[in-house]
Structure formats: C-alpha cells, structure tokens
Amino acid sequence: MGEFKVHRVRFFNYVPSGIRCVAYNNQSNRLAVSRTDGTVEIYNLSANYFQEKFFPGHESRATEALCWAKGQRLFSAGLNGEIIEYDLQALNIKYAVDAFGGPIWSMAVSPHGSQLLVGCEDGSVKLFQITPEKIQFERNFDRQKSRILSLSWHPSGTHVAAGSIDYISVFDVKSGSAVHKMLVDRQYMGVSKRKCIIWGVAFLSDGTVISVDSAGKVQFWDSATGTLVKNHLIANADVQSIAVSDQEDSFVVGTAEGTVFHFQLVSVTSNSSEKQWVRTKPFQHHTHDVRAVAHSPTALISGGTDTHLVIRPLMEKVEVKNYDAALRKITFPHRRLISCSKKRQLLLFQFAHHLELWRLGSTVATGTVESMCLLAVSPDGNWLAASGTSAGVHVYSIKHLKLHCTVPSYNFPVTALAIAPNTNNLVIAHSDQQVFEYSIPDKQYTEWSRTIQKQGFHYLWLQRDTPITHISFHPKRPMHILLHDAYMFCIIDKSLPLPNDKTLLYNPLPPTNESDVIRRRTAHAFKISKIYKPLLFMDLLDERTLVAVERPLDDIIAQLPPPIKKKKFGT
Amino acid sequence: MRLRRRAAVSSSAPAGGDATRVARSPRHAALARCFRVRGQISGAARAMVQLRPRASRTPASAMVDEGQPASEEEEEAEHGLLLGQPSSGAAAEPLEEEDEEGDDEFDDEAPEELTFASAQAEAREEERRVRESVRRDKTLLKEKRKRREELFIEQKKRKLLPDNILEKLTTAGPTTIKKPSGKLKEANLQKKKEDYEKGSDSKNAKEKAQKVQSVGQNKSYLALRLKDQDLRDSRQEAAKAFIQNSLYGPGTNRTTVNKFLSLENKRLPVKKAAAQFLNNSWGTQKKQNAKRFKRRWMVRKMKTSKK
Numbered sequence: 001m002g003e004f005k006v007h008r009v010r011f012f013n014y015v016p017s018g019i020r021c022v023a024y025n026n027q028s029n030r031l032a033v034s035r036t037d038g039t040v041e042i043y044n045l046s047a048n049y050f051q052e053k054f055f056p057g058h059e060s061r062a063t064e065a066l067c068w069a070k071g072q073r074l075f076s077a078g079l080n081g082e083i084i085e086y087d088l089q090a091l092n093i094k095y096a097v098d099a100f101g102g103p104i105w106s107m108a109v110s111p112h113g114s115q116l117l118v119g120c121e122d123g124s125v126k127l128f129q130i131t132p133e134k135i136q137f138e139r140n141f142d143r144q145k146s147r148i149l150s151l152s153w154h155p156s157g158t159h160v161a162a163g164s165i166d167y168i169s170v171f172d173v174k175s176g177s178a179v180h181k182m183l184v185d186r187q188y189m190g191v192s193k194r195k196c197i198i199w200g201v202a203f204l205s206d207g208t209v210i211s212v213d214s215a216g217k218v219q220f221w222d223s224a225t226g227t228l229v230k231n232h233l234i235a236n237a238d239v240q241s242i243a244v245s246d247q248e249d250s251f252v253v254g255t256a257e258g259t260v261f262h263f264q265l266v267s268v269t270s271n272s273s274e275k276q277w278v279r280t281k282p283f284q285h286h287t288h289d290v291r292a293v294a295h296s297p298t299a300l301i302s303g304g305t306d307t308h309l310v311i312r313p314l315m316e317k318v319e320v321k322n323y324d325a326a327l328r329k330i331t332f333p334h335r336r337l338i339s340c341s342k343k344r345q346l347l348l349f350q351f352a353h354h355l356e357l358w359r360l361g362s363t364v365a366t367g368t369v370e371s372m373c374l375l376a377v378s379p380d381g382n383w384l385a386a387s388g389t390s391a392g393v394h395v396y397s398i399k400h401l402k403l404h405c406t407v408p409s410y411n412f413p414v415t416a417l418a419i420a421p422n423t424n425n426l427v428i429a430h431s432d433q434q435v436f437e438y439s440i441p442d443k444q445y446t447e448w449s450r451t452i453q454k455q456g457f458h459y460l461w462l463q464r465d466t467p468i469t470h471i472s473f474h475p476k477r478p479m480h481i482l483l484h485d486a487y488m489f490c491i492i493d494k495s496l497p498l499p500n501d502k503t504l505l506y507n508p509l510p511p512t513n514e515s516d517v518i519r520r521r522t523a524h525a526f527k528i529s530k531i532y533k534p535l536l537f538m539d540l541l542d543e544r545t546l547v548a549v550e551r552p553l554d555d556i557i558a559q560l561p562p563p564i565k566k567k568k569f570g571t
Numbered sequence: 572m573r574l575r576r577r578a579a580v581s582s583s584a585p586a587g588g589d590a591t592r593v594a595r596s597p598r599h600a601a602l603a604r605c606f607r608v609r610g611q612i613s614g615a616a617r618a619m620v621q622l623r624p625r626a627s628r629t630p631a632s633a634m635v636d637e638g639q640p641a642s643e644e645e646e647e648a649e650h651g652l653l654l655g656q657p658s659s660g661a662a663a664e665p666l667e668e669e670d671e672e673g674d675d676e677f678d679d680e681a682p683e684e685l686t687f688a689s690a691q692a693e694a695r696e697e698e699r700r701v702r703e704s705v706r707r708d709k710t711l712l713k714e715k716r717k718r719r720e721e722l723f724i725e726q727k728k729r730k731l732l733p734d735n736i737l738e739k740l741t742t743a744g745p746t747t748i749k750k751p752s753g754k755l756k757e758a759n760l761q762k763k764k765e766d767y768e769k770g771s772d773s774k775n776a777k778e779k780a781q782k783v784q785s786v787g788q789n790k791s792y793l794a795l796r797l798k799d800q801d802l803r804d805s806r807q808e809a810a811k812a813f814i815q816n817s818l819y820g821p822g823t824n825r826t827t828v829n830k831f832l833s834l835e836n837k838r839l840p841v842k843k844a845a846a847q848f849l850n851n852s853w854g855t856q857k858k859q860n861a862k863r864f865k866r867r868w869m870v871r872k873m874k875t876s877k878k
Contacts, residue, residue, distance in 0.1 A: 565826035
C-alpha cells in the first residue's frame with residue numbers, strides 16, 4: 001500500500017439546513033423530507049435508508065407542509081402561498097398552484113387520497129380536488145379568526161380538525177361549517193401572556209382529537225362534545241409535531257427541547273378491555289427543536305433544526321432483531337459534494353447556491369454556479385457511465401456517441417460510480433454495501449467481482465450504515481481500489497485474498513510487529529482506516545498524496561440556530 | 572359559626588375594587604352577609620356589614636352562609652345576585668333603605684319580614700325580565716347578521732362579470748377582443764382590489780381574470796400586477812415574522828449555541844473552558860479607534876523625525 005502524505009481539509013463550510021417536514025408513504029416505504037431551504041429529499045427506507053431522490057431547493061419555495069397523495073404523488077405547500085406537485089420520475093416540479101389565501105401553513109390529504117385540504121394565513125381552510133393531472137379548487141370552509149396552523153382528517157373523511165392560535169376548530173366536511181370550537185388554555189408555567197399556538201392536531205377514528213401546543217401540553221379532546229378529556233404536560237417548551245400510527249394504538253410527539261415522546265394505548269390492568277393513553281418512552285436524539293415526526297409501522301422517524309434524520313425502530317414491532325433494529329442517524333449527505341482535479345490540485349465544493357474552487361496549498365477561493373449528477377467518465381475519455389432513477393447503469397461510448405452496454409439492474413440504488421484508468425473496469429457501489437466490478441470492454445463482470453460475490457462480503461462490511469460516496473484508483477497500481485464512506489476509507493487490494501466472516505475486518509496491524517508468516521496469513525484485501533472522520537471526501541492526488549475533507553460535527557452545530565435552554569444542576 | 576370563603580360569581584374579575592374581609596363574630600351569625608360583584612353588575616350594591624358601618628362601597632363576591640339565610644330579603648338578594656341583577660333592579664332599592672336603617676337599629680331588632688310569596692313573585696318577575704332582554708338581544712344580532720350576509724352576497728354578484736359577456740370573450744377571436752378585454756380586465760381587477768379581503772369570492776374573480784388574460788393575449792407572456800405582488804410579499808413577511816417571533820422571540824426560553832455546547836464542559840470533573848471562549852467582537856469600536864490613533868501617531872512621528 002505504501003505511505004501517503006495527506007492533505008487534511010477542514011475548511012469546507014458545509015452546513016446542512018434543518019429539517020422542516022417529514023412524510024411517510026406506507027405503500028412504497030419511502031420517506032419524503034423537506035428542509036428549510038426548500039430542498040426535498042426522498043429516502044428509500046427499504047434500500048438501507050438511502051437517499052435516492054433529491055430536489056434542490058430555493059428560498060422562495062420553503063415548505064411548511066408535505067404530504068403524499070394517492071398514486072405516489074407528492075405535494076408540498078409553503079409560505080409563498082403555492083401548492084407544488086413534484087414529478088418523481090423527471091425529478092422536477094410539475095406545477096405550482098396558488099391557493100389565494102396568503103401563506104399556507106398546513107396541508108392534509110384525505111384518507112381516500114383524492115382531496116387536499118390547505119390551511120392558510122387568513123384563517124380559511126380550502127378544499128382542493130386531486131385530478132389525474134392537476135389539482136382543482138373546490139370550495140372554502142368557514143373562515144376562522146386566526147391562521148390555521150395544523151390540519152387533520154378524521155379517518156372516515158367526514159370531519160376535519162384544525163388547530164389555530166388559542167383554539168381548535170372541528171369542521172364538518174360536507175357543509176364546511178365549524179361544528180365545535182375548543183378553547184385551549186394558555187397556561188405556560190403559570191404565566192398566560194403568550195398566545196398558545198397549536199402546532200399539531202391528530203384526529204382518531206373514535207372521535208378523539210389530540211392536540212400539541214406551544215405550552216408543552218398534549219391534550220385529548222372529544223370532538224362530539226367539544227370538551228377536554230385529558231391533559232398531559234410533558235415539556236417546558238413547545239411540543240411541535242405529532243404523528244399517529246395507522247393502527248391508532250400509538251403516536252409520537254416531538255418537542256422543542258429535542259426530546260421525542262412515544263405514547264401508547266395500553267389497557268388499564270392486564271385483563272381489562274379499557275385502554276388509556278400512556279406516555280411510554282422518551283428519546284433524546286436531538287439537540288434542537290424536533291419539528292417533524294412520522295410514524296411508520298415499525299419505526300419512529302424524527303427530524304428537526306439540528307439537521308439529523310433519526311429513525312428509531314421500535315423493538316416490539318420489529319420481527320427479526322438484528323442490526324437493522326438499531327438506531328439510524330442520517331447526518332451527512334449521501335451524494336458526493338466534492339470533486340477533485342488531480343493534475344491541477346484543485347478541489348471543487350458544491351454548496352446549495354454556488355461552487356467554490358480551492359487550490360490545495362493556498363487559501364484563495366473562486367466561484368461559479370452550476371449543478372451536478374451521478375456520472376463517471378473514464379480517464380482516457382472513451383466511456384461515460386451514467387446511473388439514473390431507472391435500474392441499471394448505462395455505459396455510453398463517447399467516441400461513437402451511442403449506448404455501449406448496460407449493467408444488469410440491481411434492486412438497490414447506486415451510490416457511487418467510477419471507471420478505472422487503464423483496465424476500464426467500472427466499479428459500482430450500491431446502497432446495501434455491495435461493490436461490483438464490471439469490465440466495459442468485455443461487457444461482463446470481472447473475475448474478481450464474481451469471486452467476491454460468491455463468497456459474500458464480510459458481515460461487518462455489510463453493517464456499515466453510511467453509503468460509499470466515492471471511488472477512485474491509483475494510477476500506478478491497477479489492483480487497488482480506494483473507496484470511502486462517512487466514517488472510514490478503504491483500499492481494496494485485488495491481489496490479496498478475500499476475508500471471510502471469521503477474519504478481522506478492521507485490523508490496523510503495525511507493519512513490523514508481527515512475523516512475516518502471520519502477516520501473510522491474516523492480510524486480506526480490505527485495508528480499512530478510520531483515522532479521518534467524519535469524512536466527506538477522500539481522493540488520491542498523485543502517487544504519494546491523499547486529500548481528505550472532514551467535517552467535524554461540532555463545526556456544524558456551532559452554526560445552527562439557538563436551542564432551548566436546559567437548566568443543569570451545578571452550572 | 573364560621574363563614575365560608577367567598578366564591579366569585581362571574582368568571583372575569585371585577586374591574587375595580589378588591590374583596591374585603593368581613594369581620595367574623597358569632598353574634599351576627601344570624602344575619603346573612605350578602606355581597607354583590609362590582610363592575611359587571613354595577614349596581615347600588617352595598618355590603619350589609621353589620622359590625623362596622625362602612626361608608627365605602629367595598630365590593631366582594633357573593634358569599635354563601637353555611638346556615639340558612641336568616642330572612643327572606645337575603646334570599647331575595649341572593650336570587651337577584653345569581654340572576655345577575657342589573658343596576659336598577661327592583662330589589663336594589665329596598666336593600667339600600669334597609670341598610671341605612673340597619674345601621675341604626677343594630678343588633679337589637681330583627682330585620683323586617685317579607686312574605687315568602689311576595690319575594691318569590693318578585694324574583695320570578697326579575698327572571699322573566701332578564702330572559703326577555705336576552706331574547707331581544709339575540710334576535711337583534713340575528714337580524715344584523717342576516718343583513719350583512721345579504722349585503723355580501725349582493726356585493727359578490729355585482730363584482731362578478733355578467734355571464735353573457737364572459738361567454739362572448741371565450742368564443743370570440745383574439746384580435747378583435749384585444750381592446751375590450753383590456754378594459755374588462757381593468758374593471759375586473761379593480762373590483763378585485765376593492766374586496767380583496769373577502770377570501771372566498773376573490774378566488775373566483777381571479778380565475779375569471781386569468782381566463783380573460785389567456786384569451787386576450789398570446790400565451791407567450793403573462794402580465795402580473797405589482798400591487799398583488801406587494802401584498803403577497805407583505806403577507807409572507809408577516810408570516811415569517813410570526814414564526815420567528817413564536818419560536819425565537821421574547822418569552823421563549825432560548826440560549827446560545829455556545830452555552831449549550833459548554834454545559835458538558837462545566838460538569839466534567841476537571842472543568843474545561845467554554846466551547847467558544849474568546850469573544851472576538853468585544854470592544855470593536857475601541858479597537859478601531861486605537862488602530863486609527865496609532866496610524867496617525869506613526870505618521871506624525873515620521874514627520875517630526877524627518878524634520
């Protein structure tokens with residue numbers, strides 16, 4: 001392998017934006033996440049939680065509400081007053097419809113998936129019909145006094161609960177009139193000066209409305225009579241989000257202190273049929289406000305201002321207790337944001353709105369504006385490999401400008417692509433940590449790839465939870481492949497034997513301590529180093545130099561908005 | 572005998588005054604103490620405090636004695652109290668008189684007697700009157716609301732263009748109707764501007780306005796009214812300000828990121844400094860002044876040394 005000189009780069013000022021809304025789609029097991037700068041990301045939860053689609057955002061399209069409708073259609077609404085539908089195939093915005101009610105604060109899809117309800121700044125609740133091509137305005141409900149901040153449909157589609165400032169209204173969908181108006185107590189630590197903002201409501205099928213508000217209370221209301229049934233004071237700060245499971249036996253709320261609480265419906269005593277809602281588990285995975293939560297059949301998903309997306313599988317719902325049942329925290333982007341020009345020693349950083357070009361060794365930056373996608377060009381300029389949303393990686397011949405071949409499709413999306421310099425082998429890494437090597441001239445998988453597929457990867461390799469984001473090659477050593485993910489970088493030496501499950505995967509053996517024989521026996525192809533983390537990018541500059549771009553978490557946290565004050569004893 | 576604590580009659584606190592304490596004495600147990608709430612029921616309420624003749628009107632909430640009210644007048648007064656007796660109630664007068672008299676004939680005489688029937692009749696009268704007035708108020712409000720509704724409907728009808736003109740627009744060709752479409756658009760937009768506040772009907776108007784637009788001109792460009800854009804921007808600004816205020820404004824319990832990250836450091840067995848210890852923005856003005864002074868001083872020094 002040899003020794004390398006490493007440029008450690010820490011000045012890439014990458015600050016992800018906070019998560020604003022989260023929407024879970026049950027049929028396809030996908031999660032849509034929208035951020036405060038307007039980007040919308042789609043994660044495929046069954047493909048090892050990989051972020052497969054990405055809609056770059058714009059400040060004017062900052063979303064306040066996100067939801068899935070029937071037929072895998074994604075809608076979002078924001079403060080610019082428009083309802084936007086996203087085209088998931090073409091990865092752009094299909095259209096935007098202005099709702100003419102001022103900024104939109106909340107949106108909810110009817111249980112049948114055919115109607116869309118929007119709550120606006122001027123206090124009106126508007127009903128839209130979802131047609132196959134577009135959405136169409138149907139009518140308005142009774143206008144309320146203050147802005148409608150949260151909406152929830154009754155599972156039968158007959159009633160709607162709307163949370164506003166200081167009160168909750170229950171509407172009848174057919175007539176559009178407000179049936180009940182429930183006043184919420186402003187009490188917050190004994191002081192009732194600030195208005196009580198109802199951040200979230202949920203309507204259960206037995207007529208109970210659950211509301212969460214800025215005074216830290218979770219309240220249960222009976223919508224038939226319009227009265228308060230139960231009151232839980234769970235936090236000293238706002239409770240900002242709520243999500244109910246499909247079976248309606250559990251729900252999750254997120255607070256501004258970063259705590260996520262799980263409520264469950266349990267029977268009062270072990271035999272009785274009477275049930276009540278009990279707060280069962282608190283989770284403290286966030287440092288800042290948790291502004292969006294979602295409840296999938298097996299996991300609790302939360303995201304907030306601290307930009308992490310946390311997926312916590314629930315133990316009692318998970319069938320097989322293996323590594324999948326552990327906590328997932330998605331912090332770093334799954335795409336490569338940095339590219340490197342080896343000859344000129346330049347680094348290109350991709351930000352949301354601009355690019356920065358840095359020369360290694362100096363500290364001057366220049367900038368342009370562009371966009372990126374998942375492509376790989378072979379170093380001799382003959383071949384171009386592209387992977388899109390459709391399955392399979394296509395390889396095009398640049399000389400003849402036509403499709404050369406297609407790698408057989410694999411059911412997990414591709415996370416990284418690269419073409420080796422001399423052998424023109426295409427190395428593909430997938431989101432389930434499988435790595436394939438495909439020979440372009442021969443149009444088939446290489447021998448090495450077949451052997452490793454037969455043997456299978458080491459189990460620790462497969463259990464890594466961040467995807468491989470970059471692959472590169474050593475110009476003089478064709479047997480080496482350098483690849484990295486957020487927490488490790490690895491050089492695969494194809495000439496050495498492959499490790500099986502029993503050998504140590506991570507073995508930083510010092511070169512001279514062990515005897516030669518032992519070293520030869522235990523040495524295997526995967527040389528992994530975890531020195532530099534969290535890694536955003538790593539590449540080979542020339543034979544003796546590596547460049548590693550790290551992004552310590554503390555630097556990101558230092559640039560986030562202020563969190564809620566926590567009083568700790570002794571400080 | 573002990574007196575029970577007083578309970579408020581109406582939920583909202585009375586505007587002025589505060590509750591007084593009645594001196595307790597077992598001697599005057601028989602005399603009921605009735606109080607009236609001031610402010611809401613601004614009446615000639617006079618506390619029937621028998622111990623010390625208090626000239627000042629100290630309002631307090633009604634108090635219910637543990638025992639039976641000694642006489643019917645108290646009962647009646649309580650009744651009146653519960654009904655929210657208006658200022659010039661029939662019962663107010665006799666109470667006042669009795670108060671004055673009561674002050675003189677202190678604890679020697681029993682209060683005057685009223686028959687139960689008459690008191691009951693008066694109470695019923697009061698109730699009926701109150702109910703009547705409430706009903707009248709309700710009907711009045713209803714009338715008002717109905718009139719307003721009608722007014723709105725009429726305004727809406729006026730605002731929308733008559734259907735026949737719109738039909739003509741949609742069927743006619745683009746060149747011929749360029750001018751009139753422009754005028755109609757103006758008229759439409761004007762009406763739209765007038766009642767922009769009414770959310771429900773402005774949507775229809777705008778749809779029609781848009782239809783006019785697309786028919787009148789080629790689809791290569793779209794005319795936007797800047798006034799709408801301003802209104803939209805201001806609303807958006809207001810919304811953003813609202814959310815900024817509610818999450819990070821005064822009254823929220825926020826701390827800086829520096830303090831948040833330093834909490835751990837403070838609780839370690841060996842206390843460490845804060846995450847961001849130096850405050851580089853401290854005394855910037857002073858530093859700037861110092862720099863300027865130094866520069867000037869150097870220049871002066873150079874001049875004098877040259878000479």
